[in-house]
Amino acid sequence: MRRGFGRALLAGVALGLGIAGAVSADEARGEKVDGYAEWHTDGCLIADGQKVCPAPRVKFKGAGEARDLASVPLGYELKAKGMRQPDGTLLAAEIEAKPNNPALFEGEIKTATDSLEQRAREAGRFVEGEGSAKPMNVGRLYEDGPYVERVRRIVDNLLPPYLHPEDVRIYVIENKEWNAFAMGNYSIYVFTGLLDDMDDDEVAIILGHELVHATHEHSRRQFKKDMWVQLATLGALAATSSIDDDTKKVIASLAVLGASTAYQSGYGRSMEDQADRVGLRYAYEAGYDITKGPRLWNRFAKKYGEGSKVVNFFFGDHSQSAARAAKLEKEIAFNYPEGPKADGPARQARPVQPAAVSTSVAASPVAVPAGAQALAATTGGPAARSTRRTEIKAGMTEDEVRSALGPPDAELLFGEKTRWTYPDLTVVFEKGKVTEVRF
DSSP: OOTTTTOOSEEOOOOOOOOOOOOOTTTOSSEEEEEEEEEEETTEEEETTEEEEEEEEEEEEEOTTOSSGGGOOTTOEEEEEEEEOTTSOEEEEEEEEEOOOOOTTHHHHHHHHHHHHHHHHHHTEEEETTTSSSOEEEEEEESSSHHHHHHHHHHHHHSOTTSOGGGOEEEEEOOSSOOEEEETTSEEEEEHHHHHHOOHHHHHHHHHHHHHHHHTTHHHHHHHHHHHHHHHHHTOOSSTTOOOHHHHHHHHHHHHHHHHHGGGTOOOHHHHHHHHHHHHHHHHHHTOOGGGHHHHHHHHHHHHOSSOSTTGGGTTTOOOHHHHHHHHHHHHHHHOTTOSOTTSHHHHHOOOOGGGSOSOGGGOSSOOOHHHHHHHHHHOOHHHHHHHGGGOOTTOBHHHHHHHHOSOSEEEEETTEEEEEOSSOEEEEETTEEEEEEO
16 A cells, blocks of 8 residues: 555545644744654655754654654654744654554545545535435536646645655536545545635645645544544444454444545544644645635635534634634744745746736737736836835835835735735835835
8 A cells, every 4th residue: 555545534624724833933842743754855854744854962763764864754654842943943852753554444444435436426426424314415526627637737736745646536526615625545526616716826725735634644533533432332342452343344334424424524623733734835845825825714714704504614623714814824924934935846837927027018029918018007017116126115004015016916914014025025014014125
């Protein structure tokens, strides 16, 4: 079995985009990381969405091929404890790495999700609550076409290196709601409503969150946690250390039921926070604009309200949207202050947008649409901004900066500060007034 494949029952649809656990250097003492090794970088590892580097006298405990941090294979389980540095790095004094071996209930869970996927394909639609008294048709299932091709491209960019595109199957469900989920067997489902209303960066942030539920075994962990209670209630176990054939049948039955309904249930807060945190890392490494995260979460809150019971699967076991957006802003400011990763695959493949083209058609072989020329003339293209950037002074208001430079390419909020990014400069506001200009 490929490492990391088939580890979870169902990655449910808690689409929250807030990130918990991002704290300042003064607040971060003795922090822990518990996840999987997903990228090697500059003698360090990315795990649990965080950069982990060894302290000078690190205590390393490895199993399998892991002899030191540099030799840890991607996909291995990794735990670390250390001190958070000003740049967001965790300087680890203790590190433990071991293979991600098959776990309890994994076989039954994968069988259940494979069966559910196959039945959905045969029916040509996805059904909520399959096996329950009142199943509900969620929508028609698409296996190919423009929607599927778009999701395929985004997911391929998001996958950590130890997974491969052929491990993942993509489906689109015809439904106007904003929703997506991923099963533990790495079949991914996205609603047409979400794809119609969001750009690739926004879809990537959402799918990053959902993908983490599968890569980090959240459904299996939640299933394992709940299973003993369910089995004990049914009187299926004489002792938790003994699983006979009858018990396996009960587990399989419960796994099938869970596979068809868990996508509305969400996970515990710690798992949702990890999905937010690591999912943001997936989107960042792929080159998507993670600074859109706070605004995206606010869009969900505006559309569905605070913790609506009707659409609880969008919120899971999370705090209120305002608090979650603030946590996301803080995580971005702390770990991704430079914004999107310039060399991510999504950035490399992205076509040049009209706003980035010179407004001088004679000087460029690319024809600029009339609408784009009018917009550039009104807001100012890169050349115009360069000639006016020295006009931006401390104390100027947001309206004054917008009048001089036009609207920013990206806006990031963190606390009382706001950062506007342009192609050739960044403007930082505090309480609505310019405090810093970076060239």
